[in-house]
Amino acid sequence: MLLAIPDVLDAAGVARVRAVIDGAEWVDGNVTSGHQSALAKHNEQLPEGSAAAKQAGAIVLEALGRSPLFFAAALPLKVFPPLFNRYGEGQAFGTHIDNAIRIQRGTEFRIRSDLSMTVFLEDPAAYEGGELVVEDHFGVQRVKLPAGHAVLYASSSLHHVTPVTRGMRVASFFWLQSMVRDDGARRILFDLDRSVQRLTGELGGADRSVIELTGVYHNLLRHWADA
Ligand code: NI
Numbered sequence: 001m002l003l004a005i006p007d008v009l010d011a012a013g014v015a016r017v018r019a020v021i022d023g024a025e026w027v028d029g030n031v032t033s034g035h036q037s038a039l040a041k042h043n044e045q046l047p048e049g050s051a052a053a054k055q056a057g058a059i060v061l062e063a064l065g066r067s068p069l070f071f072a073a074a075l076p077l078k079v080f081p082p083l084f085n086r087y088g089e090g091q092a093f094g095t096h097i098d099n100a101i102r103i104q105r106g107t108e109f110r111i112r113s114d115l116s117m118t119v120f121l122e123d124p125a126a127y128e129g130g131e132l133v134v135e136d137h138f139g140v141q142r143v144k145l146p147a148g149h150a151v152l153y154a155s156s157s158l159h160h161v162t163p164v165t166r167g168m169r170v171a172s173f174f175w176l177q178s179m180v181r182d183d184g185a186r187r188i189l190f191d192l193d194r195s196v197q198r199l200t201g202e203l204g205g206a207d208r209s210v211i212e213l214t215g216v217y218h219n220l221l222r223h224w225a226d227a
Helices: 011-021 035-040 051-065 068-074 183-203 208-224
Strands: 002-005 076-079 083-087 092-096 101-103 110-112 115-120 132-136 139-143 150-154 158-161 164-166 169-178
Touching: 002 068, 002 139, 011 051, 011 169, 035 092, 051 083, 051 169, 068 076, 068 150, 068 183, 110 169, 132 150, 183 208
Parallel strands: none
Antiparallel strands: 002 150, 076 169, 083 169, 092 158, 101 110, 115 150, 115 169, 132 139, 132 158
């Protein structure tokens, strides 16, 4: 599944994040890479665990906590602390796959990366290139979203970021472990959730069929979820 999640951050939220990160110290992006992706990666990022990354990451996580669409699609169990990267002219990230297990440096915190997320933090008109290209079973998806919008996609997908040819691409990126490991099962739950929400709007929450379908949703979740 690949899903755009609009307006995770509003303009003020994007400005708050940018105010924190723009003046911070950036380092070579290869500090978080495995050996293979280090060969492909050319960008800068905020050091993991730096004060700026923590402060800006808290803003991103707080915003995600207010997004019912994010919750319904991701069913998050554990979220890796958000990281931040930027690509200047000529920088890119070649085709790679994200590591299956992410360990937060200097802590016991570890997750299985089921889903990868990018939150765009720059106006797309302000830079050229810098598209996130994700290869999934439905073909190749090219993603470049307005500032504050996010994309959620299966971490099992090969993906790359095309070279920036003008301006600067700025984004937050991170991984999460879902309560539901299987992408197909998670997709079924998401579709059912959306249908139930729509029926609730049309028929009201006291409708017998709405109650029964809500039961089916929760019973499937009980079946498939780790909590
Ligand atoms: Ni990646």
